[in-house]
Amino acid sequence: MVDDRKSVILRCPVCFARENDVVLLRDGDDFYCVKCSFTGSETRVRELYADQQKKYRWRQRRLTLDEQRAL
């Protein structure tokens, strides 16, 4: 889904929300986490990643040096 690489590791979105990197394991079309009770498809994982990214309100905001001085 991401690109043409042979493999992409997905991190558990629930553990990622706790700033913990835990690699999801695959079971058929779904993924599951061994550290918490998350299970879901890649689509679901990426939806939750997108939810996580909402915390970064300024993720797409450039703050120049002068703007930082004024901040």
Place this chain on the structure above:
Amino acid sequence: MLYLNLLHRPAEHPSQREAFAWQQQLAHTLGLKVTLLVDYRSLDDAATVAALQHDAATFGDELGLWFMNLPPVDDDTADADGRQEPFLWLYTAAEKRRIIAQVLARFETVFGFQPASVGAYHLDAESLCILTELAPTVQIAVAGCFEEGVRVFHGCNHSWYLFTEGMPWAPWYPAITNSLRPAADETDALGIVAVPHLSRDLALSYEGRNDFFATHPANVQRAMANAGAENPYMFNLVDQQRLQADFNDGFAYTHVFVGPAWIAGDPSVQDADAVTRQLYADFLRYFVELRSQGEAIDMHMDEFAAWFREHIPIGKPQVALAKELLYGAEKHYFWYLDSACRVLVDPTQGGAIGDLRPYAAQVAAHTGADADTLWYGSYPYLIQSQHRTGNSHHYADGARTTLRLTRHDETIDLAHVRVRVAAVTRDAGATIVRLTPATAHFSDGVAVTVETTYRFAGQGRIAIERRLLAGDTVMAEEYVKACYGVTEYPEDLRGVVLQVEGAQPGELVYAYRSRTLRTAAASAVTALIPPIEARLRLHAETPRQEGTATEGYLFSPYFTLTLTTPLHVGEMLRTWLTIEKA
């Protein structure tokens, strides 16, 4: 001016060679100076050595050593497969010496000289002493990762044993007994310059993982803080470093250090290689843009070491004003360090001290299997409000400072009032940080406004000034709650000595019994912490109405020092917080 050290390290696997060559070509095309830190295994790879020698000869890249992929330990205790320890700082002193000697010898055989620049995620004082003894050519070392420890240990599934919290965020002169402590003077100094591994976000690496928020695009990708090839935070972070020139006589520093794995199909990177390469290219182009504007200088590490020695004297304080740039909180943090202490002021909690490291105690430490500290290289704290509770959120508060205002039996904690840094000024004698006024609203409608100023006077002396700008007379309680530690877990406080000086002087030895010493006409309240040989003292220029020193208990393992007195509108109270070697 921003001083840039750009470091690359070669491919550890043949599949990454193209990626390394691409990184090198990118930097050379942009005309950026590159320091190549080479690991031991790569020194045995003919193709890698040939590529490095070519780039050194053609582009002038500096060649140095990176202490990874080490030679096997040659001793009787190693089992048939050899020791698995991946990092130099975790070996015994004898093993460190053997490894360093072997790596240096191999480097000299391959390149014909000894290096000026070396590095590892952590180089402890023991390793650096051996290194500089065996290779007097060494001038500069990548020696630690700012605020790497508890958070990254958790974040890497409790499997990354690198603890270097409590160190400087920018280049420093490492002390001979503890490489993460800035040296007090020439006799205390190891004789080289140290730089941090990457430049970390000065706000978010205190609040969270430092390996999410650093000057390596892969770190930001790991945090998912980029939006594909759009990554403004990366540039914002560089500008956060540039901002520090405003407070450090024009000096700012950024450290960029990347290997090739992250652009060579690393499956743990969420973005496609093409996106990742675009991120790195854009990142480096920003430095070229700054250089063309006369705002940045790229240097090899050895060049930077010479510049630093010439321009920055040992003991010069470093300060940083960090503004949060990703969550949009508009928070400020203020950092100060000199050879006596490192202090973090948290204006979002009314200007509380959120982190305090007693460098004056000169805690000697190195890491390794034969060291008391084992893997804990972190310089001990007296206050760490992230690891040790800080303001009360659950059971009771923990390590922190604050001012408590009491009026008609109602107390307001200034930690609940958000302020910001209003001004930072420096002169030969002090660094002065004035915060915006904090207004506390009492239930009867009276608003009391207090302005806080910190005056960092050096020698571990910090004046905390509270000026009552408006409102009504209050009882003002200067409050310091502390402990000591290196992780988020409590250490044994038994044996800590608490003292009060005043009309009823007293002393107790900490035994987790919840006792309080109390005196009228208090001049000082003190904690002596023998395990780290530190003394923390709160004292007043004129006696305060009351002073207390309170012992904690096992469910609240801290000690609390207070000085309390009436504060009238228009008056200013100055209280000294001092950090000394006990």
